[in-house]
Amino acid sequence: xxxxxxxxxxxxxxxxxxxxxxxxxxxxxxxxxxxxxxxxxxxxxxxxxxxxxxxxxxxxxxxxxxxxxxxxxxxxxxxxxxxxxxxxxxxxxxxxxxxxxxxxxxxxxxxxxxxxxxxxxxxxxxxxxxxxxxxxxxxxxx
Amino acid sequence: xxxxxxxxxxxxxxxxxxxxxxxxxxxxxxxxxxxxxxxxxxxxxxxxxxxxxxxxxxxxxxxxxxxxxxxxxxxxxxxxxxxxxxxxxxxxxxxxxxxxxxxxxxxxxxxxxxxxxxxxxxxxxxxxxxxxxxxxxxxxxxxxxxxxxxxxxxxxxxxxxxxxxxxxxxxxxxxxxxxxxxxxxxxxxxxxxxxxxxxxxxxxxxxxxxxxxxxxxxxxxxxxxxxxxxxxxxxxxxxxxxxxxxxxxxxxxxxxxxxxxxxxxxxxxxxxxxxxxxxxxxxxxxxxxxxxxxxxxxxxxxxxxxxxxxxxxxxxxxxxxxxxxxxxxxxxxxxxxxxxxxxxxxxxxxxxxxxxxxxxxxxxxxxxxxxxxxxxxxxxxxxxxxxxxxxxxxxxxxxxxxxxxxxxxxxxxxxxxxxxxxxxxxxxxxxxxxxxxxxxxxxxxxxxxxxxxxxxxxxxxxxxxxxxxxxxxxxxxxxxxxxxxxxxxxxxxxxxxxxxxxxxxxxxxxxxxxxxxxxxxxxxxxxxxxxxxxxxxxxxxxxxxxxxxxxxxxxxxxxxxxxxxxxxxxxxxxxxxxxxxxxxxxxxxxxxxxxxxxxxxxxxxxxxxxxxxxxxxxxxxxxxxxxxxxxxxxxxxxxxxxxxxxxxxxxxxxxxxxxxxxxxxxxxxxxxxxxxxxxxxxxxxxxxxxxxxxxxxxxxxxxxxxxxxxxxxxxxxxxxxxxxxxxxxxxxxxxxxxxxxxxxxxxxxxxxxxxxxxxxxxxxxxxxxxxxxxxxxxxxxxxxxxxxxxxxxxxxxxxxxxxxxxxxxxxxxxxxxxxxxxxxxxxxxxxxxxx
Numbered sequence: 001x002x003x004x005x006x007x008x009x010x011x012x013x014x015x016x017x018x019x020x021x022x023x024x025x026x027x028x029x030x031x032x033x034x035x036x037x038x039x040x041x042x043x044x045x046x047x048x049x050x051x052x053x054x055x056x057x058x059x060x061x062x063x064x065x066x067x068x069x070x071x072x073x074x075x076x077x078x079x080x081x082x083x084x085x086x087x088x089x090x091x092x093x094x095x096x097x098x099x100x101x102x103x104x105x106x107x108x109x110x111x112x113x114x115x116x117x118x119x120x121x122x123x124x125x126x127x128x129x130x131x132x133x134x135x136x137x138x139x140x141x142x
Numbered sequence: 143x144x145x146x147x148x149x150x151x152x153x154x155x156x157x158x159x160x161x162x163x164x165x166x167x168x169x170x171x172x173x174x175x176x177x178x179x180x181x182x183x184x185x186x187x188x189x190x191x192x193x194x195x196x197x198x199x200x201x202x203x204x205x206x207x208x209x210x211x212x213x214x215x216x217x218x219x220x221x222x223x224x225x226x227x228x229x230x231x232x233x234x235x236x237x238x239x240x241x242x243x244x245x246x247x248x249x250x251x252x253x254x255x256x257x258x259x260x261x262x263x264x265x266x267x268x269x270x271x272x273x274x275x276x277x278x279x280x281x282x283x284x285x286x287x288x289x290x291x292x293x294x295x296x297x298x299x300x301x302x303x304x305x306x307x308x309x310x311x312x313x314x315x316x317x318x319x320x321x322x323x324x325x326x327x328x329x330x331x332x333x334x335x336x337x338x339x340x341x342x343x344x345x346x347x348x349x350x351x352x353x354x355x356x357x358x359x360x361x362x363x364x365x366x367x368x369x370x371x372x373x374x375x376x377x378x379x380x381x382x383x384x385x386x387x388x389x390x391x392x393x394x395x396x397x398x399x400x401x402x403x404x405x406x407x408x409x410x411x412x413x414x415x416x417x418x419x420x421x422x423x424x425x426x427x428x429x430x431x432x433x434x435x436x437x438x439x440x441x442x443x444x445x446x447x448x449x450x451x452x453x454x455x456x457x458x459x460x461x462x463x464x465x466x467x468x469x470x471x472x473x474x475x476x477x478x479x480x481x482x483x484x485x486x487x488x489x490x491x492x493x494x495x496x497x498x499x500x501x502x503x504x505x506x507x508x509x510x511x512x513x514x515x516x517x518x519x520x521x522x523x524x525x526x527x528x529x530x531x532x533x534x535x536x537x538x539x540x541x542x543x544x545x546x547x548x549x550x551x552x553x554x555x556x557x558x559x560x561x562x563x564x565x566x567x568x569x570x571x572x573x574x575x576x577x578x579x580x581x582x583x584x585x586x587x588x589x590x591x592x593x594x595x596x597x598x599x600x601x602x603x604x605x606x607x608x609x610x611x612x613x614x615x616x617x618x619x620x621x622x623x624x625x626x627x628x629x630x631x632x633x634x635x636x637x638x639x640x641x642x643x644x645x646x647x648x649x650x651x652x653x654x655x656x657x658x659x660x661x662x663x664x665x666x667x668x669x670x671x672x673x674x675x676x677x678x679x680x681x682x683x684x685x686x687x688x689x690x691x692x693x694x695x696x697x698x699x700x701x702x703x704x705x706x707x708x709x710x711x712x713x714x715x716x717x718x719x720x721x722x723x724x725x726x727x728x729x730x731x732x733x734x735x736x737x738x739x740x741x742x743x744x745x746x747x748x749x750x751x752x753x754x755x756x757x758x759x760x761x762x763x764x765x766x767x768x769x770x771x772x773x774x775x776x777x778x779x780x781x782x783x784x785x786x787x788x789x790x791x792x793x794x795x796x797x798x799x800x801x802x803x804x805x806x807x808x809x810x811x812x813x814x815x816x817x818x819x820x821x822x823x824x825x826x827x828x829x830x831x832x833x834x835x836x837x838x839x840x841x842x843x844x845x846x847x848x849x850x851x852x853x854x855x856x857x858x859x860x861x862x863x864x865x866x867x868x869x870x871x872x873x874x875x876x877x878x879x880x881x882x883x884x885x886x887x888x889x890x891x892x893x894x895x896x897x898x899x900x901x902x903x904x905x906x907x908x909x910x911x912x913x914x915x916x917x918x919x920x921x922x923x924x925x926x927x928x929x930x931x932x933x934x935x936x937x938x939x940x941x942x943x944x945x946x947x948x949x950x951x952x953x954x955x956x957x958x959x960x961x962x963x964x965x966x967x968x969x970x971x972x973x974x975x976x977x
Contacts, residue, residue, distance in 0.1 A: 017767070017768075017771035017775070018767065018770070018771070021770070021774050024778075066763050066764075094763070095763045095764075095767055097810075097813070098759060099817075116766070116767075118766055118770045118773055118803070119773060119803065119806075120777045120778070121777070123770065
């Protein structure tokens with residue numbers, strides 16, 4: 001799963017099917033070799049904060065909310081409260097349409113909130129749009 | 143005004159005193175001045191006398207010395223012999239030389255200016271100086287003075303040839319035959335004598351010494367005069383001039399003399415004669431100089447005294463004025479006070495509510511106030527002619543002497559009696575009488591009060607007493623009256639009513655006079671005891687709320703109200719609340735149980751709510767993930783293996799996908815249904831017509847190929863949650879669109895009307911309608927009245943409508959017949975009520 005080249009996208013997702021589907025969607029856009037997958041919140045934080053280079057090259061993070069060990073909201077809070085990581089765009093990719101989750105995520109500084117469509121075609125579309133937007137179109141501060 | 147005169151007199155007196163004081167000071171000053179003058183005179187006299195004595199002694203001494211010189215020459219041998227020989231033989235140059243040398247040696251002495259040898263024939267034989275200055279007349283005088291004698295002679299002053307005054311010492315040179323020649327020494331008085339005379343031992347402006355002699359009956363001044371120059375010497379004063387000190391001296395006066403000198407100026411002088419000479423010495427000083435220090439002192443004294451006088455006069459004047467002003471002010475204040483006081487006093491007596499009479503010692507009325515005139519009916523003139531006995535009721539007159547005795551003995555007396563009016567009626571009074579002493583005369587003053595009212599009230603009082611006693615005994619509340627003992631440390635019963643007796647199960651005869659702590663040992667714990675103490679000390683009424691009284695005899699709940707009587711006694715009014723308290727307690731107990739139950743229910747409800755929340759959250763999140771996986775992988779399967787799948791397999795795949803999508807929709811609907819129940823209502827005024835139109839425009843997009851007529855009737859606005867009410871209209875309109883899909887002429891109407899307490903709204907369609915026999919299922923979750931093949935739907939739309947409306951406090955209902963369309967109604971409260 002670990003990309004050989006430079007890691008530019010961090011996907012935090014515990015559901016292996018969703019991981020596969022997401023990666024599939026990226027593959028269609030030739031983006032899969034830049035993705036690192038963390039299976040829970042702890043792993044995600046470990047990847048972001050364990051070495052200094054990771055947080056410098058990350059273009060964006062895709063974050064599920066319902067995660068084992070450390071929840072997505074907590075991961076988001078850690079990222080957005082740390083000076084070295086707060087500029088990394090975080091896109092929430094979740095099944096929850098709950099108003100509470102949406103407002104909470106935006107409160108803590110999420111850059112996008114996307115509800116995973118059940119329909120696979122729509123899902124693929126959404127994920128590939130996401131990758132294109134944050135990797136190619138968006139101009140991060142540097 | 144007498145006051146002003148008095149002030150002026152005092153002022154004049156003060157001035158006179160000041161003048162007398164000043165006169166005394168001046169008299170004392172005068173005597174002091176006289177004394178000082180006398181002392182000054184003595185001092186000056188002493189000075190003048192001692193200076194005169196000294197000078198005359200020196201002059202005498204000088205004369206004596208000069209004569210001694212002459213005597214020595216006269217008695218001498220060798221020089222004398224030489225001169226005699228020279229007279230015989232004037233050609234002898236050796237002699238001449240010798241004599242000349244001798245003569246010169248004599249003139250070395252400062253007094254002797256030059257020396258000459260003169261023959262008896264007036265011939266100058268030899269001179270120490272080439273020329274002599276002796277006038278012929280003087281030489282004659284010398285010869286005359288000698289008169290043929292052989293004595294040494296000192297001549298008087300004479301004018302020398304060159305004008306100076308000179309004296310000469312004449313020494314006769316004689317042998318047995320007589321005088322052959324004379325040695326004449328010329329003496330310059332300027333060398334010694336005149337300086338001696340002129341000299342004065344201290345610095346002075348006017349003091350001088352005069353050397354005088356008598357010449358031809360006139361005073362002759364020998365030395366230069368200090369004042370007036372030489373000219374004055376020519377002034378001739380006869381020796382008989384009595385005021386001139388010099389004349390006085392010549393006349394033989396020796397000692398002090400006050401006179402007028404040659405200038406006509408007053409002088410002090412001392413005169414004396416000079417021994418062995420015709421000269422007299424006068425030492426004198428101008429009076430003006432002599433008295434100058436004294437005069438200066440006197441002037442200073444006078445100026446100082448005048449200054450002191452003037453300033454004290456001004457000071458006194460100032461103080462006097464100030465004091466006058468103050469005194470006048472005080473006086474006027476006192477007068478004003480007095481006037482005010484007297485007018486106050488007038489008012490007091492005039493409008494007093496009591497009769498005030500003033501009697502002399504016999505009881506004759508001499509003053510009466512307005513009230514007296516009004517009360518007795520007599521005029522003032524009549525009253526002032528009466529004796530106090532005449533206004534007493536007949537039957538009371540015997541008491542007068544006794545009353546007067548008592549007043550006289552004790553100075554004052556308060557008593558009751560009866561007075562009589564002019565018209566014969568009587569009225570009871572209370573008299574406060576006392577003796578007053580006005581400038582030594584005894585009067586009686588009586589302040590008399592009509593006590594008819596009081597008497598009447600007293601008789602009424604007993605009736606009232608009876609009434610209150612009845613009330614006290616029959617009242618249902620318990621009443622206890624206490625009196626404080628030991629300075630408020632305990633209380634004894636003074637009264638106890640029948641209700642209290644019954645409640646406490648005591649006989650009042652047993653407890654009256656006993657301490658409350660003794661009769662009711664639990665009174666401290668009960669709390670009433672502190673209340674009694676507090677009311678006793680502060681006088682403030684206190685409420686003692688319901689509390690439990692307990693001792694070994696009684697147990698009951700009481701509520702007390704305690705207050706203090708004007709007499710100082712404490713009253714406690716109380717009720718037995720035992721029954722009420724027990725009743726209350728049971729209610730409290732029930733309430734507590736109920737509260738507990740409510741709390742329990744609430745807890746359960748909250749727990750189940752939480753569970754529901756967690757449930758719907760996991761439905762939302764967790765149910766969708768597997769659905770997504772199934773959907774995705776079915777599609778991937780279908781795509782990637784499309785070559786290997788036959789038509790049937792593909793159809794099955796499609797069914798799977800379709801069901802997944804159906805399930806996904808069910809999940810969404812279920813979640814939105816549960817959200818409606820959870821969400822907080824935020825009420826805002828909503829324009830219903832406008833919202834219907836907005837929603838309709840959104841819905842039309844979903845059904846672009848349907849031709850539907852929407853009629854919006856007038857609808858009242860409502861206070862409701864905008865989002866939720868939109869959901870309601872969306873659901874109802876969607877239903878209407880859905881159930882008219884088979885009708886080519888679909889018409890949907892919406893409207894509403896305002897009611898008394900609620901507004902009613904409706905959505906009507908001309909669709910398939912429904913059978914009212916299934917009405918009960920209409921608004922239930924997942925209940926559908928049509929097959930999903932005919933009309934697709936999850937069966938949750940109306941359930942959501944019902945829930946929203948019910949949350950707003952409204953109702954929903956519907957009317958329909960199969961094939962004749964349906965009308966859905968809902969109502970919303972139009973008041974301020976909220977849920």
